[in-house]
Amino acid sequence: MKLELQGITKVFGTFVANDSIDLVVSPGEIHSLLGENGAGKSTLMNVLYGLYRPDGGQILLDDRPVRFSGPGDAMRAGIGMVHQHFMLVPPFTVAENVVLGHEPTSGGLLDLGAARRAVREISERFGFDLDPDAVVEDLPVGAQQRVEIIKALSRRAEVLVLDEPTAVLTPQETDELMGIMRQLRDEGTSIVFITHKLREVKAVADRITVIRRGKVVGTAEPTADQTELASLMVGRAVELSLVKEPARTGDVALEVRGLGVTDEDGSAPLDGIDLEVREGEILGIAGVQGNGQTELTEALLGLQKNAHGSVRLHGTELVGRTTRQILDEGVGFVPEDRTHDALVPDFTVAENLILDQHRRAPFGTGLALHPAAIRARATADVAEYDVRTGSIDDHVSTLSGGNQQKVVMARALGRELSLLIASQPTRGVDVGSIEFLHRRLIAERDRGTPVIIVSTELDEVIQLSDRIAVMYRGAILGIVPADEDRDVLGLMMAGYTVEAAREAVAAGARTTDTQLVDEGEIA
Known part of the structure; x- marks a missing residue:
């Protein structure tokens, strides 16, 4: 037709x-x-x-x-x-x-x-x-x-x-x-x-x-x-490749030891995670979706009630604390599912932009909100992040998916942070906005904030990260430099250890070799 x-x-x-x-x-x-x-x-x-x-x-x-x-x-x-x-x-x-x-x-x-x-x-x-x-x-x-x-x-x-x-x-x-x-x-x-x-x-x-x-x-x-x-x-020239200076890292800010999640049926979607993130670096988490990335970010945010192990941020233990307490420690969070976990559809754009800050000055005092401060913040964010909306008073549900994601990112980056965890930070966002958001994430790193990026887009992980941790079946198979061979990363995502993946690539293997991936050497 x-x-x-x-x-x-x-x-x-x-x-x-x-x-x-x-x-x-x-x-x-x-x-x-x-x-x-x-x-x-x-x-x-x-x-x-x-x-x-x-x-x-x-x-x-x-x-x-x-x-x-x-x-x-x-x-x-x-x-x-x-x-x-x-x-x-x-x-x-x-x-x-x-x-x-x-x-x-x-x-x-x-x-x-x-x-x-x-x-x-x-x-x-x-x-x-x-x-x-x-x-x-x-x-x-x-x-x-x-x-x-x-x-x-x-x-x-x-x-x-x-x-x-x-x-x-x-x-x-x-x-x-x-x-x-x-x-x-x-x-x-x-x-x-x-x-x-x-x-x-x-x-x-x-x-x-x-x-x-x-x-x-x-x-x-x-x-x-x-x-x-x-x-x-x-309508303008777009830089498709991200240019960034080498990370100037400081002390270890986030220290995770033996972090796990045990479901009621006894299964362990997250098992014994050890990692460190330094001030001023981006640690990228790569892996096929469903290999524990969701459980990891939720455990770090206190959203997994069956989490065990240790998560210390600047020396403060976070395991056992509520999500609100963790956010109040200066943790910014971009959930992977903006519709269900990041936005209130029937709230306005302005209200969604201060969801995790409404109890604090200048946006609120006690039970009272301060509309003028909320509107000023929303007006500035909408302009800076180019959120396409008729009005800051429109329900956020009326925005396109990409513009909703800009609201989530603007909120997460709109305050002083001690840690940023961004899961699928540019999901549903167009190329021009991806360029802008990537630069904002790098700028946050350069301010000294430790950043964890979780993405199923391997190109995004490689471009943004200073180091990359590859997850498979709830565990981290290895942490490698961001300039690691792409085919090594692909084989690790299929279950190879770092050493086995490097040996396989040296022998001529590629991630497009379906049989090799299917027969991946499980860690």
Whole structure:
């Protein structure tokens, strides 16, 4: 199916989100819609999907004008959409979620057997490996995304919109999604791929349209240079490689000994962690997601009640203290899941920016808040971090994912810190903002703050870190310099010890050697 958008305009009050946008997606192509956070990409696709009515322009399918009064009309016309924040009912099964809203019936009764068959057929066709009776809330994020794709395909979508589909995926899940997209394209499905990740665009797109501040500013082929694409996105030259001075380290600030977490079933997702972080250095934590990184950061913050061992910050023992007490010691924290752990959706942008400081001057005294100080802080942060919002009084839930992340980072870096722990610090953030946030993290290091960075983006870990600790199955396999061979790091993430990984790389092994990774030498 050919999709064409002609002069699409969408206005919210005085804010022009989409300004006369033209876009053509040919049958059986992956067309990437590239732009920074708040550029208007998601708004444009919400117009296409019938969630918003355009204030100008028209939509054409196979050269015929169409009008949608809601998502139901769009789905009946052959358009499916996988939103960045999944539209699933967590307690429902895969099959129940897939047929929700167009339930098959037999004799007037719900026919779940037909739903299961539909899930199995699509799952087997694309190698999704999904159990129709699995409960969605028990599935990993990558599997939940496949459920969303099955929902769209079960309704015979010929145009599939993927809105920031890799924002919450691990590198392995991202690679799997790329394969699925290529397979869908080869079978004739047209795909609109919304993203701000240049590497992914170059890997999978057939054509690229760049949007900046609500307008189309250019088109490009996937062969285009990353620097050229980045400049189109943000309207200025962007430095894609991070330049930083060598760390000027001081005394050991954070000393962790024998830190572990034991679950109620006796398992140990975190087991015997030993590490040190000095003043003025960044320790990067690398590893495939699910190998204890979450438990480590939560144990350091007092969020894991079954933690044991010792965590001493400037000589003060933190194990056994409450999270509030630990934050009051000057610990800044960026959680990996901003939606559930970092923001209060129904609070304003201004309120979210002082969540961990509202009891302190100048923002509050006792039970009383000081609105003028809160608004002044918010106004300054929104300007400094380029948070795209209509007003500091808007609910933070109305912001794009990347702009929400800027709010979280601005809050964490907005006070004097004795330690900063940042988990997935730039998740869902566009290339221009990544450049800015990386510089802020380096500036914090250069002020003498000890910093721990946890990221599933290996490039980010390598660029930011002074030393890198690799985690596997709840343990640290080794701590290496930041200039360690990338393939050594990759093999360590697959379970090799430092020595075994170096020997394997010296013998010619690479992390792309699937068999070698699968047979990794476990520490």
